[in-house]
Amino acid sequence: MSDLLRAPAEIKYADELAWLESVDTGTKPFTWRLSPKMIRTFVLGSQPGDQLDRKVDQKWFGDAAIVERAIVTLASDRGLLLIGDPGTGKSWLAELLSAAVCRNSTLVVQGTAGTTEDHIKYSWNVSMVIAQGQSRESMIPSPIMTAMEAGAIGRFEELTRATSDVQDALISILSEKYISVPELDENGTVFARPGFSVIATANSRDRGVNDLSSALKRRFNFVRIPVVTNRRSEAEIVRFRTEELLRRHQITLDVPPTLLDVLLQSFADLREASAAAGSDDERLESALSSAEQIGVLEDAILHSNFFGRQTLTADALASSLVGSLARRDEDTPILNKYLHGVVAPRTENAGENSGEWTQFLQGGQAALKALA
Template sequence: MASTTQDTVLRAPLEQQYADQLAALKQNDNETAPPSWQLSPRKVLDFILGGQTLPLKQGRKTVDVPITRKFFGDRRLVERAIVTLASERALLLVGDPGTGKSWLSENLAAAISGHSTLTIQGTAGTTEEHIKYTWNIAKVIAEGYHSSNCVPSPTMTAMRQGSLLRFEEITRCVPDVQDSLVSILSDKSIAIPELPDANMVWAKPGFNVIATANARDQGVNELSAALKRRFNYIHIPMVADSATEQAIVKQRIGELSQQYQLTVELQPSIIELLTTVFRELRHGRTVEGVKIKEVASTLSTAESIAMLLDASLHAQYLGAGQVQMESLADNLIGAVVKDDDNDRLALREYLDLVAKRRAEEQPLWNTFYQSTRAALA
């Protein structure tokens, strides 16, 4: 794969963004790794959870490389995912939108296989050819069926390399397409009947599949019983506590600010207020235990990060260099009130019953209340 940097592409693959961290972990890895794995399972866990600093030899000099935390979920959940990928069973990460399923999948692939780009995006238009292989029709017409005229899918490439395949939003695919994975997961092979003399591709050790499924899409195209048996299900919950959610938002906004070269000031109190609003509207209960209307929109941690990034970009290019509550209020309306008028009513009730009371004692909540009321009007 051609080398890319953050200066030449909008978003480089994680194995390149965290190249120093992966190299430091590999240099300090004294444990045995499964076949084709770049790191031992313990070092993969260290990469995902972070929290340490390791030396990295670069020529004649040695530098200290901090291993940052990539996923803030339960340690046991990550351990189960790693152990599953070391076995013959595939891994299915299930959760609400914005819980970090794809992020965890990408980080696991980067740490285990050294690349995270062998990916199939599940949609209603995904076909069996996307999962297995297709043909260069022009060459087939001119030369007939030949192995060099076969266009491999990411699945076939992963099997030949002994790498991980990422299958995003598997439940968005129709059942017939989903079931084309059954033989791949069972026999670890793909049959090519057009090539009688070389009609099988066998997976090398290290091949496995990480799939993700949106919990809200579970009923769209439910997996067959045969396919369910071949996956180990791991449910990714919403972030459990406010402090962890704030830490996630702060770290991710810091990374995005560096990526977008933002110099705006974002006060921690704004992050705290926004995550509090999201959590209360999401759960239908305030921190004081008061029951309120729950919104239908998925107010995930990822949604709050996107809101803060939009507000920071506005402050950088169209504002005064500091995130203003007015900008956040405008974005909040779009996040909460998408296509359900009941969510507008729930937000209005939240402002009148919760935000207004807090506004009497806290200036930031007063600014939030006034700005959001004006945006709703």
């Protein structure tokens, strides 16, 4: 893992997955490596009632019903579509589920305006075609076709970013479970093996970019991933990701609990202001998700470690928040209004934490001044 910038879940948690498989006595659908109950344990962590000899840490933080519905969908004939705001953990959940089901989360197609049918079906090695003609050896299978042949999970990220032609190509794959290759006389059909399924993700803020057809929608079970607003869950998510960051960079910098509270409260304040805004120009462009909280904290930690006093401070946190959330001209006055209307009064009424809020106000004002 030390040689990988970011190890996929099946490598990162290889030892844990192997152990879970060795003690798993549940029924496993198709060629699944773990039973549905053990997959839930892998994703959500173990509970005392599981009676396992080893603690399994929670990796995705959210409603258990969401994970259970996703697992049930993968065992059915329908694809799984995880939909939600940016930064709600859709891709991370898809990766964890793929790793648990088939030990391969890397069979991924990224949806963009440039994604073509070849990316979800197949293409050709031109040099081999010229030398030997079209054959299975000269064919380059897509990640989805590879998943079909292996009875594994194929992933399609940002489905609504792909054009309607590409989306329509998925319909026959999800319904018929095969891909026809008319260029080949023999073995011209690639059939899906048991266990094959597709996990797609879609950004709810991309609605209207390339809307899904009714036919394609019927091939998916929709599972909505909400923005985490529960303070305890948010704190667990941010703490989990921050500990990973510190280990990866071998940083020993401390994150005081009071500063974590400041970060969580600031995002809660901004979400409340966004909900009360009368127009898009009066709310931040950011989705204010947990992922963006983690990004703000990560930026502040790295800046404090490399250029600061080797300790995380409230002014560094505020500077990172402004730098991360001020993405357009309209965002600057919104943040300025927040600092003066919400943070400034809190510096006098926050009791023991007033010192942190004072530093946070000063750091935010300095960052906004630098943007002016």
